[in-house]
Amino acid sequence: MTADLMGRLRQVVGPAGVIDDPGEMAGYASDWRNAYSGTPAAVVRPGGTEEVAAVVALCAEAGVAMVPQGGNTGLCGGAVPDHSGRQVVLSLTRMRRIRDLDLGNQTITVEAGAVLQSVQAAAAAAGWLFPLSLGAEGSCTIGGNLATNAGGTGVLRYGTMRDLTLGLEVVLPNGRIWHGLRGLRKDNTGYDLKQLFIGAEGTLGVITAAVLKLFPGVQSRAAAWVALPGPQAAVDLIGVLRELAGDRLTGFEIMSRQSVEFVLRHSTGARDPFGDRHPWYALVELGDTLPAAGLDGVLESSLGEAFERGVVVDAVVASSPAQAAALWALREGISEAQNHEGPSLKHDVSVPVSRIPAFLERTDRALGQVVPGIRIVAYGHVGDGNLHYNLSKPDGSDDDEFRARAGDLARVIYDSTSAFDGSISAEHGLGQSKRGIIADYKDSHELELMRGLKQLIDPQGLMNPGKLLPG
Structure with a gap:
């Protein structure tokens, strides 16, 4: 990245808003598990939507790729740059404001960098409930929750982020702002554009704010x-x-x-x-x-x-x-405890609720044939068909030998998931961990439509490249 671009970015976000020292960038260059890492050209931390738009416009003009990042708590490497040293990490963590609390409309409007727990607290202080709840709620951000369509433990009653979101504000890949912060429950004027960006993992634009549904507080x-x-x-x-x-x-x-x-x-x-x-x-x-x-x-x-x-x-x-x-x-x-048992091969799948028993029986048996004695850690939100299907090595076996079988074991799980009309990613997204194999499990026409949307909205391919869509 040129010195001129760095200077112009500093003019937009201020000197403290651009980080280019390798030591200071380390926390943005890898995920929290250290499973994925990269080498960012710089980390840019805008303080508001207009600054995000200006940063995106400058990077687009220079042909520099951007990786939107929130709390960086994902499990699939979706918010981590590559090793080229040419991608800018666009951190939304300075954008934490609760913009509006409309109790008459039962909505809360928040910026993308707001930590989930702080949104829960703001709703609770007013006697209301924002129901999304998950293990990383003390550090994950609303933008990341939206980018991965997070579900958590309350999906059975309240649904995923797709169900909890009424409106979005998004900076598009050319730097234009889509002002879609509408708190409407009924709007039949065409395509529901917000749904394009929810679950898109930052590949179509940068979500900067959202209007979210509130519910009566649980007493x-x-x-x-x-x-x-x-x-x-x-x-x-x-x-x-x-x-x-x-x-x-x-x-x-x-x-x-x-x-x-x-x-x-x-x-x-x-x-x-x-x-x-x-x-x-x-x-x-x-x-x-x-x-x-x-x-x-x-x-x-x-x-x-x-x-x-x-x-x-x-x-x-x-x-x-x-x-x-x-x-x-x-x-x-469960997840943390499993880490003490050696390598933990984590999978996040979903199948129709009625087919969970047959799926578990078939998949457990198939995995045992590949690695006799394998320890299967199966748990999850069975009410919506979402299973965390994690694997630990047999007692006394070698860590590296078990890791070497990770691909074979994943194929067993994903083949079985597909056979039961399921999804190989229920709530963690595809990121970079599953983009290479999604073409084997997703309808080719669906992928063609997804690529067409990507080309239409991000023709230069600068928004979070190398994620979600197969190469």
């Missing part, structure tokens, strides 16, 4: 840890809960015994809610806007009905918020 909750004989029981239990609890079912997570074993082994203070081991578990949560909704009774009666139907083996209903938090800690500690 009462009830949670239970449930022992299940197998995955089919989890699917059956969802049916019972929907039948008897209706929309009050806000969370339903499934975990294999192997997943829980790792947490009990490595997480300080973790305790098994049951004395006996069980092959599968579910974490169930009900929520209501009424402060005294009697949810413990609803949950207990629902589980009692499930027990009568032979769906549930055992269950523990949390008797306090602290006990509920401890149950959630078992679920949320």
Whole structure:
């Protein structure tokens, strides 16, 4: 990148807004797991939408590629530059303002760099709820949540970011601003353009702000840890809960015994809610806007009905918020606990909810044939068909030998996912980790349409190149 361009960028964002020292750029040059890294030409940190637009226009004029980046908490390398030293990281972390809170319209307007937890807090302070919740909520940003269409633990009731978003403000690849910050729930005037940018991983433009839906605050909750004989029981239990609890079912997570074993082994203070081991578990949560909704009774009666139907083996209903938090800690500690067991090969897939049991049976068996003794850490938001299907090496085996089988093992999982009409990426995106294989699993006509949109909106190919779309 030329000295002239660097100087002009500094004029736009100020001297402190451009970082070109290699040491200071290190935190922007790799992801939080250090699984992906690159060499940025510079890191540019604009402080507002007009500055983003000016930066994008300058880079477009110079033919310099840009990599939009938020909290950099992704798992697929989608916000990491390549090693060419010619890409600019466009960090949105200075843009954290809550622009508007419209309680009459039940919306909150926030900038892309706002941390998810701060948006949750702003809504809660006004007595409302922004329901997106996930493990990285203390550091991930709204822009990244939108770029990957994040889902999290509340999808069952509230949906993904596509469902939670009413309007967007986007800087296009030529530096023009699309002012789409409309808080309308009904707008039948043509294409829903915002949906082009949600889930696009920054390849079509830079999301700078969003109008998000709010919901009445949850005043009462009830949670239970449930022992299940197998995955089919989890699917059956969802049916019972929907039948008897209706929309009050806000969370339903499934975990294999192997997943829980790792947490009990490595997480300080973790305790098994049951004395006996069980092959599968579910974490169930009900929520209501009424402060005294009697949810413990609803949950207990629902589980009692499930027990009568032979769906549930055992269950523990949390008797306090602290006990509920401890149950959630078992679920949320799985990913970190698995890292203590050596290489963790992580996969994020989805299949129709009704086909989850057959998918798990087939895929578990196939993986065991490739690597006998492999430890499968399966868990996730089974209510929407999303499974985190992670793999750990057999006890006592070599780390490097296991890593060398990563491609073969991924193919087993993705082939099985495709056979069950699923998706090889449910909520983490494609980034650079899956762009090379997506063509094997996505309809060619879909890919042709996607490439056509990319060419139309970003003809120079400067927005986050090397991500999402196959080469």
